[in-house]
Amino acid sequence: MARKLPMYKAISEAIAQEMERDENVFVMGEDIGAYGGIFGATTGLLEKFGPERVRDTPISEAAFIGAALGAASKGMRPIVELMFVDFFGVAMDQIYNHIAKAHYMSGGQVKMPVVIMTAMGGGYSDAAQHSQCLYGLFAHVPGLKIVIPSNSYDAKGLMISAIRDDNPVMYFFHKGLMGLGWMPSPPEATVEVPEEPYTVPIGEAKVVREGSDVTIVGVAKMVYEALWAAEELEKEGISAEVIDLRTLVPLDKKTLVNSVKKTGRLVVVDEDYRSYGMSGEVIATVVENGISLEAPPVRVAYPDVPVPYSRVLERYVLPDKEKIINAVKSIM
Amino acid sequence: MEKVEEIPKETLLEIYKTMHKIRTYEETLAEWYYKGKTPRFDISAGPIPGELHLSSGQESAAVGVCMHLKPEDALIGTHRAHHFAIAKGVDLKKMTAEIFGKATGLSRGKGGHMHLFDANVNFSCSGIVGASFPQAVGVGIAAKLKGEDYVAVAVGGDGAANQGTFHEALNLAAIWKLPVIFVIEDNSWAISVPKEKSTAVAKNSERAAGYGIPGVSVDGADVIAVYEVAKEAVKRARRGEGPSLIEIKVYRLRGHFEGDPQHYRPKEDLELARQKDPLMNFEKLLLEKGIATEDELNKIKEENIREVQEAIDFAVNSPYPEPEEALKGVFTGGE
Numbered sequence: 001m002a003r004k005l006p007m008y009k010a011i012s013e014a015i016a017q018e019m020e021r022d023e024n025v026f027v028m029g030e031d032i033g034a035y036g037g038i039f040g041a042t043t044g045l046l047e048k049f050g051p052e053r054v055r056d057t058p059i060s061e062a063a064f065i066g067a068a069l070g071a072a073s074k075g076m077r078p079i080v081e082l083m084f085v086d087f088f089g090v091a092m093d094q095i096y097n098h099i100a101k102a103h104y105m106s107g108g109q110v111k112m113p114v115v116i117m118t119a120m121g122g123g124y125s126d127a128a129q130h131s132q133c134l135y136g137l138f139a140h141v142p143g144l145k146i147v148i149p150s151n152s153y154d155a156k157g158l159m160i161s162a163i164r165d166d167n168p169v170m171y172f173f174h175k176g177l178m179g180l181g182w183m184p185s186p187p188e189a190t191v192e193v194p195e196e197p198y199t200v201p202i203g204e205a206k207v208v209r210e211g212s213d214v215t216i217v218g219v220a221k222m223v224y225e226a227l228w229a230a231e232e233l234e235k236e237g238i239s240a241e242v243i244d245l246r247t248l249v250p251l252d253k254k255t256l257v258n259s260v261k262k263t264g265r266l267v268v269v270d271e272d273y274r275s276y277g278m279s280g281e282v283i284a285t286v287v288e289n290g291i292s293l294e295a296p297p298v299r300v301a302y303p304d305v306p307v308p309y310s311r312v313l314e315r316y317v318l319p320d321k322e323k324i325i326n327a328v329k330s331i332m
Numbered sequence: 333m334e335k336v337e338e339i340p341k342e343t344l345l346e347i348y349k350t351m352h353k354i355r356t357y358e359e360t361l362a363e364w365y366y367k368g369k370t371p372r373f374d375i376s377a378g379p380i381p382g383e384l385h386l387s388s389g390q391e392s393a394a395v396g397v398c399m400h401l402k403p404e405d406a407l408i409g410t411h412r413a414h415h416f417a418i419a420k421g422v423d424l425k426k427m428t429a430e431i432f433g434k435a436t437g438l439s440r441g442k443g444g445h446m447h448l449f450d451a452n453v454n455f456s457c458s459g460i461v462g463a464s465f466p467q468a469v470g471v472g473i474a475a476k477l478k479g480e481d482y483v484a485v486a487v488g489g490d491g492a493a494n495q496g497t498f499h500e501a502l503n504l505a506a507i508w509k510l511p512v513i514f515v516i517e518d519n520s521w522a523i524s525v526p527k528e529k530s531t532a533v534a535k536n537s538e539r540a541a542g543y544g545i546p547g548v549s550v551d552g553a554d555v556i557a558v559y560e561v562a563k564e565a566v567k568r569a570r571r572g573e574g575p576s577l578i579e580i581k582v583y584r585l586r587g588h589f590e591g592d593p594q595h596y597r598p599k600e601d602l603e604l605a606r607q608k609d610p611l612m613n614f615e616k617l618l619l620e621k622g623i624a625t626e627d628e629l630n631k632i633k634e635e636n637i638r639e640v641q642e643a644i645d646f647a648v649n650s651p652y653p654e655p656e657e658a659l660k661g662v663f664t665g666g667e
């Protein structure tokens with residue numbers, strides 16, 4: 001049976017079902033218990049599983065994310081919530097020098113089935129320390145799988161895959177897709193979700209709209225901006241294909257390359273910073289595969305500035321439908 | 333409360349005035365925040381977008397400490413910093429314009445409510461919990477190297493005291509004997525997590541012992557008690573005798589942020605906060621002891637209401653920044 005669920009409920013349902021299936025799964029983080037997570041991703045878990053398996057932590061990210069490593073080394077499957085990805089700074093050593101590298105450095109002796117779940121994204125004036133995406137930064141570090149759902153179906157399936165994966169997975173959810181009453185969210189992100197557990201494979205992109213003139217690539221909220229742009233472009237006789245990457249590591253090169261082979265044009269939409277990030281990686285992947293393009297690839301990305309607070313300023317720098325339309329037209 | 337008779341009346345009235353100004357400011361901002369957010373709360377709507385953490389009930393911490401500070405002294409606050417900003421003398425109009433995202437704001441609308449900077453009075457704050465402590469250590473190093481007598485105050489909530497930065501910074505300030513005052517503003521809550529579930533000791537002031545520095549705990553319901561404790565710590569720092577830790581027990585009158593349903597909070601806790609309201613307590617004390625008359629206090633209140641209204645008017649009537657401003661100022665030197 002499927003019913004429409006907002007993303008936040010899809011995520012907590014996935015975690016609950018995995019906790020029922022496997023007693024090694026447990027959750028730690030700030031305000032994930034009684035509050036149910038600031039963005040609702042752990043709604044109802046404390047009531048179901050109690051404070052031993054659903055642990056509210058002090059504001060000690062280095063300690064509780066580091067603790068996920070220790071627990072994983074003993075066969076547990078911890079899920080830790082980093083409330084906003086922006087807060088990674090205080091805990092980054094545990095993430096990138098330890099959780100990401102333990103399997104490799106130990107010659108495969110140690111497995112790290114850790115899920116680091118974290119909120120990303122702006123658009124509501126939360127300014128420079130609470131609005132970033134930063135997935136490019138984590139994707140840059142070898143040893144971390146990176147998943148980013150754009151709707152509630154993928155959110156549940158990717159969470160179950162992440163929990164069952166024996167590698168560390170960073171699970172990013174965009175605040176503006178969660179379907180929370182108090183934060184604007186496109187209705188398209190709230191889709192039918194089967195009640196029973198299922199997986200969405202890590203490492204598979206999805207063609208969310210077929211087209212023949214240009215490939216538009218994005219993740220999370222930018223998938224919708226791309227789809228809305230594609231609708232407008234259609235009216236002007238431009239046929240855009242839209243790809244939701246869903247996973248950054250490992251990157252689904254095949255889907256990407258096949259699409260651009262067909263369309264000959266590429267626009268990458270990225271809510272993360274422009275330089276040294278996802279947009280560059282996607283373009284490099286296409287170019288390295290020897291695809292001949294009919295026009296230079298274009299990036300519609302966050303310019304290399306911190307996220308400004310004032311609404312007018314933030315709107316000016318956030319990628320959106322209009323900027324995508326302009327980018328596509330510039331290469332037609 | 334013995335000490336109150338020994339403090340000059342002007343000082344007492346100044347303390348009252350600043351506390352009342354802060355309360356008036358916070359409650360007025362709250363009204364503005366909900367404009368455009370009713371009946372349905374939408375974090376991105378209305379004249380004040382984004383998050384809003386107000387300090388009502390915690391005024392005594394800011395005023396008790398800042399009464400001893402000069403503009404050269406640095407104060408580094410948290411995500412909940414309006415009370416410290418006002419007590420430190422941050423320009424109220426520019427601060428308000430910043431919170432409204434206007435071009436006339438302290439940072440031209442780029443920083444916002446959690447990231448207020450006023451270099452004129454050495455004030456800053458941050459949205460990252462626990463960020464203030466190491467930064468204050470650096471100000472202390474500068475004072476020492478330059479041979480100046482300014483001090484640094486780092487503020488954190490009870491939640492921030494569980495961050496590694498707190499412990500590392502206390503140790504650094506102690507071994508280098510730096511002029512730093514660490515203030516833990518204990519309102520019992522870190523969002524929904526109560527202190528007794530997150531903190532291994534009953535009082536954060538006890539943690540000072542681990543770093544060989546003085547640690548004092550004081551009841552924030554009594555602003556004069558805070559004033560006295562802070563006076564000692566600031567004097568000690570100025571004399572070059574090193575850092576101190578002050579824990580101020582305060583009570584949060586509102587949610588963690590506006591829009592917080594507070595379903596995790598027992599009713600009695602909010603009731604307690606109302607009883608411990610430092611502004612109400614101080615007002616009562618001033619009247620009971622005959623230090624001030626109702627008329628005197630009313631005059632102060634009117635002045636505050638006027639000043640806050642002027643700041644709001646200034647913010648509301650100011651223009652928004654030009655959109656291109658977003659791209660400027662990442663580096664100094666090349667706008």
Ligand SMILES: Cc1ncc(C[n+]2csc(CCOP(=O)(O)OP(=O)(O)O)c2C)c(N)n1
Pocket residue numbers: 030059061083087090411412459460461462488489490491492493519521522523588
């Ligand atoms: C490094 C970091 N972790 C988590 C948060 C999210 N957060 C913001 S305020 C807060 C609670 C802070 O509690 P406390 O320090 O007691 O201050 P209070 O809000 O009670 O004034 C949390 C967890 C953050 N901003 N930064």
